[in-house]
Amino acid sequence: MNKAVTLKGRKEGFQLILDASASIDSILEEIKELKVQLKNDTQTGHELTFFVKSGIRKLSSDEKKQIEEIIEDDHFTISSFQSEVILIDEAIKLHKASRPKLEVRTVRSGQILDIEGDLLLIGEVHPGGTVRATGSIFVIGELKGIAHAGFNGNENAIVLANFRHNAQVRIGGNVHVVEKTENSSEQSDELKFVYVNDLHIIEVSPLHNLKTIRPEIGKHSGGLF
């Protein structure tokens, strides 16, 4: 029969490996036995630290407390619990924190797309629609509405798009109105980006200047450039 708890010696201390398929009761039982055995085997006064590895089991805080109560005394301590699984909530948080966030959709009039971190939008922002990000915004598609980068005041954020239509770009507290007149000759498809310069003035620049103006942006956005 497989043991529910395995003890392994490591450089950093002892590992208690809990079998994920065993019941918590049998684990607690075996830990108790193990503790007694260890107490007998080690000389008194010798301090031991344990790492608890629960494999693909997620220990509840109650269960952790029960294990701690059994193990911990004057000489034995548990330094950490490790698990190979996390809750979906935590996973979502981690996922959200990874940048940039990819969105494939159309942002229509009256809609607000709110993003933590950087946003890579593939799709259109229609007139009256808003995309907002605490980081930078990169648009593949047409920007005809409002793009607000650095929403919480980050003036290092940029907005990158091909500015072929009337639109509005905001970075932090700065506003830039993109105005296209019918007879404006420069109907180029060139990508441009909007940024806030050293004098806190909002400016538009062609894409090839991005690396000189914002060298850190590549690292920020997970090597997008």
Next chain:
Amino acid sequence: MGKAIVVTSGKGGVGKTTSTANIGTALALQSKKVCLVDMDIGLRNLDVILGLENRIIYDIIDVVEGRVKLHQAIIKDKRFNDQLFLLPAAQHADKNAINEEQMIELIGELKKDYEYVLIDCPAGIEQGFKNSIAAADDAILVTTPEISAIRDADRIIGLIEQTDIGAPKLIINRIRKSMMQNGDVMDIDEITRHLSVELLGIVFEDDEVVRSSNKGNPVVLDPSHVASQGYRNIARRLLGDTVPLMKLKEEKKSFWKKLFGKKN
């Protein structure tokens, strides 16, 4: 102290927003200082027709909720020298985001600075309508010769008459000369008599209205169109001028004129 005028209709699609933009522009052309207020929160259009859509930074909801000062939200129309202004509606809120007391206070502020405050009312008779009429001194009622629009107009007159505003003034919009002459729709006299309110003006159906609105220019800027003339007359009547009503009858072109005459 300026005057606040609400432009309303009950029914949708009869031309409230177009009328607001054009009357406002016409008043501005007469060197009046005008502020247009879009009350169609959630479905705003007035900014589009004026070609100011991408200039909106703050809106009416930002003002009533105290996030910004009133003057920060107002957009100046660059085509006029400090004559025409717009207070835009919010697009990501609804009509219940504002109430009558807030409107009265807001319009009161505006009346101090502007000679005319035109309020573009949303369709319907719900909160948006109540807000729009709450602060108005006068009302302009827009209808078309269609019986459904006239029914709704009648309902609106009843509602407005119960307030301090009194009877609204009537604009009959989108008149198709041929249909009215053939008796397919009620004619101007019939509509005015039926609704028994003062007629402020008539506007003929004109493709140019849509064409120029699509470009962000109110049609009234170009005086050569019939609709433009209609709106200019309405603005002059609002200012107290006596202007005769436009003729419904098309001048019959003689055979020779048709043959040799220039177009129009």
